[in-house]
Amino acid sequence: MENGESVIEATEVWRRYAGGFAAVRGVSFSVARGELFALLGTNGAGKTSTVELLEGLARPAEGSVRVLGRDPFRERSLVRPRTGVMLQEGGFPSELTVTETIRMWAGCTSGARPAAEALEMVGLGPRRDVRVKQLSGGERRRLDLALAVLGRPEVLFLDEPTTGLDAEGRRETWALVRSLRDSGTTVLLTTHYLEEAEELADRLTILHEGRTAASGRVADVVARYPSRLSFRLPEGFFLGDLPPLAPLGVLGHETAGRLVRLRTDDLQRTATGLLVWARDTGVELEGLDARSASLEEAFLAIAATRTPAEPPADRTAAPGEMAAPGAPAGGRA
CATH class of the missing domain: 3.30.70 (Alpha-Beta Plaits)
Structure with missing residues (x-):
């Protein structure tokens, strides 16, 4: 971590979907510049709903989020060029080659790295001329990561970055993420691999049923169990x-x-x-x-807890929210 400057802040954030379902309920945390922060969650905890707010895809029903000191929803044009996003699943034109895909994306990215450099970073250099449809699932995840780091982002959001990778690919991705963090990039990571969070994160927050269940340095969270x-x-x-x-x-x-x-x-x-x-x-x-004690044991102990159900609030989704038919299933919590 370089210093105490917060570049990601969530303050008493709520996110509601149609019908009043609250996927996120008063969540607060901050991420310092140069820090690698893991946001974990039990099933339906509101993890992805929270990350979407930080990425500027929606705005909170209550509370506030700031990325690089700005509102990522209202000031998206100022925030987005300085961030990189790796989604759980990318969508690529299947007939393009790997290099063509990188170059297409680079045309929409300010200050993009050379295509060859981005591909070498993620180990796809030897596959540069292969069509996307011929890539394995793990190789597509590597391509997702290459696009996320293409613009040399100050803030990098990684949503399940190693899903589909074998053990060697996962370790290589960890090494790349560490090198990005060490070079000053602030990283917010979501993952279902608790070993990954334990290995990489400087600090973490665990969400459960839309609320913060644990937060702090990994060792401190584990020590409570x-x-x-x-x-x-x-x-x-x-x-x-x-x-x-x-x-x-x-x-x-x-x-x-x-x-x-x-x-x-x-x-x-x-x-x-x-x-x-x-x-x-x-x-x-x-x-x-x-x-x-391990992070897995802490996570399982949190997952086993239950909180009393709350009556739905009498309100609709906030402006900028997707109205989710049949919520809660409509939101990617």
Whole structure:
């Protein structure tokens, strides 16, 4: 991160669709210049609806969004040339070659990189003369990314950038995204791959049911959730035979036959206490597995929560909103 200047700001943002359904409910966050920020969400959490507001495709029903200090909807002509957008799925003329597609897009982009440079960045140089219809799904995602970075954007929105890529392609894309961030580009990333967010993000926000469920540095968000330790007790031993668990930092437990699962806020203390007990007792803890808290566990814990349903507001979609027939299905939440 270069400094504390916020280049993306969402303040108490609401987004409603026809019928009063609120896909986004008072969400706030900011992204500093040069930061890589992940916006995550459970199914239907309002993630894509929020990103569309930041991209200037609609304006919020309430609250405000700013990108590079401007309203991306009202001042779209000033914001759009300074941003790059990679959508979940791009639409390309199938008969054009990869190079022709890049050149066509470059004709509509201020200060575009040379086509060859953009293709080499995403590893499509050897496929430059191939028609788009002959590209694999992963190669099309690479082409999407090439178009997103073509104009040397100050702010880059990446919506599920590695969907369809194999493991090698995903790692190469991560390296490219890091290099863009390191060169000063501010990146807002959405992804269903929690490993990707954990690997790349400086900070993140997790949305759930249209609201902010967690926000902060990845390590800080993960630290709010317990570590886990599991093992099988030998025949003839039971949970009550273990040393007192609370002094070992254990917050809770589950058992299934001889299998014991513990949740702890101090994994080292818990593991040490159990291993010392096992040594002194002369027993083997079969299948011993100790795991620190992870972003996946934090995400799953959030996904399992439910909030009371709210009555729909008596209002229509805000100006600039798509009226979504049969909402909520109409909005890409």
